[in-house]
Amino acid sequence: MDTADEETEPGKDRYLVVAAARTLDILDTVAASPNPLTLTEIAASVGLPRPTAHRLVRTLQASNWLERENNYYKVGFKGFQLGAAAGASLEVRTVSLPYLVELRDSLQLNVQVAKLAQWQVVYLERVLSPNSPKLLQARAGAILPAHCTGLGKVLLAHRNLEDVAKWATQEGLEKLTPNTISDVGSLLEALYDIRSRGYGIEDGERQPEVACIAAPLRDFSGEVVAAISATGLRESMPRPLIGSDMADEITRVAGAISQALGYSGTQRTR
Incomplete structure (x- = not known):
C-alpha cells in the first residue's frame, strides 16, 4: 500500500x-x-x-x-534561503550574548535579543537578572506581539512602513492595556519617531507593570536584523524613558553588537 x-x-x-x-x-x-x-x-x-x-x-x-x-x-534555492536565515539568527544570538550579559550586569535588568518573524517578536536569547520578578521570566523562544512591545516597534520601524500599515489594518491591533497603541495611524507615527530617535520604548503597553527600552541591530549590509532591549518593572526604570542615560547605554551596546556583526555605519534606507 x-x-x-x-x-x-x-x-x-x-x-x-x-x-x-x-x-x-x-x-x-x-x-x-x-x-x-x-x-x-x-x-x-x-x-x-x-x-x-x-x-x-x-x-x-x-x-x-x-x-x-x-x-x-x-x-534548491529555497533550502539555501532557509539555511541562511537560520544561520543569521544563530550568528546574532552568538555575537550578542556576551554583550547581553554585560548589559544585564550593568543595569541589573533582564536583557534580550529578538527578531521579527511573521509579524511577531521571537526571543533569540534572554539573560535574566537574578532579581527578575516572575512575570518577566519568559525564556528564549517566547513569542510576543509586535505592536505593543519595545522590541517589536523597533523591528517594525525598520520594515517597509506600507507593508506594516497593510498588516496592521488586516490583522488589527489588540488593545492589551490602556497604554497600548491600537490604531494604525498612531502606530505609524510611533515608528517614524523610532526611526528618527534611534531606539524605541514600551511603557505599560503589553503588561501594565512593565517598561523597556529597545534598540536595533544591523548586519554588514546595514539591514536591521534584530533588536535588543532591557526590561523591568516600570517603577525600576528611569523617568522619562526617552532621553535617559539607560537609553544611551542600550543604544551604545546595540551599536557595538552591530559592529561585531560587520556593520560599518552605512544605513539602508526604505
Whole structure:
C-alpha cells in the first residue's frame, strides 16, 4: 500500500502527516548527500516506492526546495534561503550574548535579543537578572506581539512602513492595556519617531507593570536584523524613558553588537 497519501499510519502520532514527514525525509536525504542523487537513489534511501518518491520530489522541485540537473536532484534555492536565515539568527544570538550579559550586569535588568518573524517578536536569547520578578521570566523562544512591545516597534520601524500599515489594518491591533497603541495611524507615527530617535520604548503597553527600552541591530549590509532591549518593572526604570542615560547605554551596546556583526555605519534606507 502506498501510505504516503494517508494522513497517518497505524500506531503513529495522530497529528503526524505521513506525506509531509516523508517529504522532509527526502529533503534531509538530498541535503546530507555530498553529491546530487537520482530519483532511484532517493527512493531507496528513504524506503519509498519509486512512484511515491517521484510525486514528492516533483512537489519539492515545483516549490524550489529541490533543483533538477539532468536526472539528478540537489537542494534548491529555497533550502539555501532557509539555511541562511537560520544561520543569521544563530550568528546574532552568538555575537550578542556576551554583550547581553554585560548589559544585564550593568543595569541589573533582564536583557534580550529578538527578531521579527511573521509579524511577531521571537526571543533569540534572554539573560535574566537574578532579581527578575516572575512575570518577566519568559525564556528564549517566547513569542510576543509586535505592536505593543519595545522590541517589536523597533523591528517594525525598520520594515517597509506600507507593508506594516497593510498588516496592521488586516490583522488589527489588540488593545492589551490602556497604554497600548491600537490604531494604525498612531502606530505609524510611533515608528517614524523610532526611526528618527534611534531606539524605541514600551511603557505599560503589553503588561501594565512593565517598561523597556529597545534598540536595533544591523548586519554588514546595514539591514536591521534584530533588536535588543532591557526590561523591568516600570517603577525600576528611569523617568522619562526617552532621553535617559539607560537609553544611551542600550543604544551604545546595540551599536557595538552591530559592529561585531560587520556593520560599518552605512544605513539602508526604505
